[in-house]
Amino acid sequence: MGHFVTSNDIPAGGEKLPDSKFKVAQFIFGGIALVGFIASIAVLCFNVGGKELQGSYSYSWLFALAFFLTISIGGCFWVLLHNMTNSGWGVSVRRVMENVGFVYPFIFIFTIPLLFPVVQDNLYEWMTAERKATSAVAHADKMFSTDENMGGFYGVSEAVKHKLNEMHYALLSAKSWFLNSVAWYVRYIFYALGLSIVIFRLRKYSVDQDTDQNPTTERLYKARGASAWGIPILGLTITFMSIDWLKTLNYTWFSTMWGVYVFAGSLMASMAVVILTTRFLKAQGYLNKFVTDEHFHIMGKLMHAFVIFWAYVSFSQYMLIWYSNIPEETMYFALRNTEGWFYLSNVLVFGHFALPFLLLLPHWAKKKPRYNTCICIYLLIMHACDMYHIIMPQRGPSLSNIWHLDNAPLLFIQGNYMWIGDILAWVTVASGFLFFLIRNLKSVNLYPNQDPRILESANMSN
């Protein structure tokens, strides 16, 4: 056990990263993110690189967004869970979770291109169809467009529904109570504000306590209350965000487990990021007395749990669809079990579950720094594969459909270096993520030095 941490070990005012630290890294990441974002906006929204680039880069951008949004939402979840369950073990790593979660409001800026119809047209067929139907109705005679038939949050107007049916979008017309532009934009605003407010408040409670002359337990109770209503907001955000942005890449597909599937992967990846950040700070000589092997053991166990939970949910989804064998459901897996995607599907089965499950089983796998770091990085790569597997197989069919490439290969479009775009988009958003993470880490103390349970957490054993 060694040395017990006492209040004498807490420096007055807490431990903080000096201003000079990571200045260059932050500058480089910020620069890449800024330049990349401007270039991406030019390509995506103003069609600078041509139609083909715009089409394929829309998917690249969505992939990068999905990867980092899920990670930051996961960070919010760990904070919420920690406060909600009144946990004592993780007080010394709670600030790292808060900082990873607080990237969410900033990283959300990168979703702005999704608001542009030119980008939506490439990604979401239903939006194009709805726009076509709406403009067709607007140009036709005005017989339907009386006030009581106006479309809104609860669905498109009767005239547009009629038009959609005429255009052979009967399924979309039936789903329009959920899938309509008004509701989509309202939900976008909810994603932007809801979770941002939750994580901002929680981090503020935590940070304000550091400098208070009379730090009481009052803020802990407030944070607990705020987490109680924050959890449903997080659940709604990640469920409907994954439906709106990922699942409706093919709006005809049905799955009732989609939200929890994305959620499970997101928690695993975000815990990997929390562990990596903590390990990095420890390697730099911070948090030394306050984060021990015991904390890494618990965090590793949580990550391991969500490796299993991801497998549980994704297999359940697969098996139910495979067993009932309904075309509207199987098309998702039919597409992903064809051609090259078959190998990626198998990589997920063995690489996202079987291998890390066994690698993380021994207790030392969660404690040995180098081994644990490698596993965390590996799991992040697997999370990227997961997101790629969700988004990219749809790119070929959708774009061939839009560009009327009847004779082109359906799944891959030849003569196109789309994967370069995937990497560039990922690097851009990754730089943004790191820039804001460093900014969050530098702006506050590294651990809540005046939390009543900081010593309990530092001396914790499990």
Place this chain on the structure above:
Amino acid sequence: MTKKIKRVYGYLAEFETASKLYKGAEKVRDAGFKKWDCYSPYPLHGLDHAMGLKRSVLPFFVFFGGLIGFCTAVALAYGTQVMIYPTVVQAKPANLATIAAFFPIMFELTILLSGFTTLFGVLALMGLPRLNHPLFASKQFQKATDDKFFIAIEVRDSNFNKEETKALLEGAGGSNIELVEEEI
């Protein structure tokens, strides 16, 4: 008139608080005792470290128990439904691709046998069930389920010495030190 025969079990020392027990356990550990144990009304985190206990071998048993369960399930489901008597359900193939249908069985049997191994492994490692324990002969030991903490050092330990061990327990902060004898 029969003469009662008694067998000495060892010293029992009482400790007032969990932290005193913790510090006492560290001293007994450092004195090199092997056959001794701590008793407390509730689980104490970190006491295993203070007692110098090594990690339990149970996880290895559980791993292999789970592995046996997994293999049993594969043999049971795949062997019967694909190899011996290929069963076609809903025109689905009876070959390696059918394995998705067997996953629930593999999962359940892995969990079941891991659970059994955990339960019976714990019982076997603790030497349970047993009818009696020599420490029950001590009156004050009943408080171990209420509000007192105890350390018992067995006479079977090679380091045991009637005077020195008693002095050690006293030095470690123990009170009401008693030489527990059971009737046989």
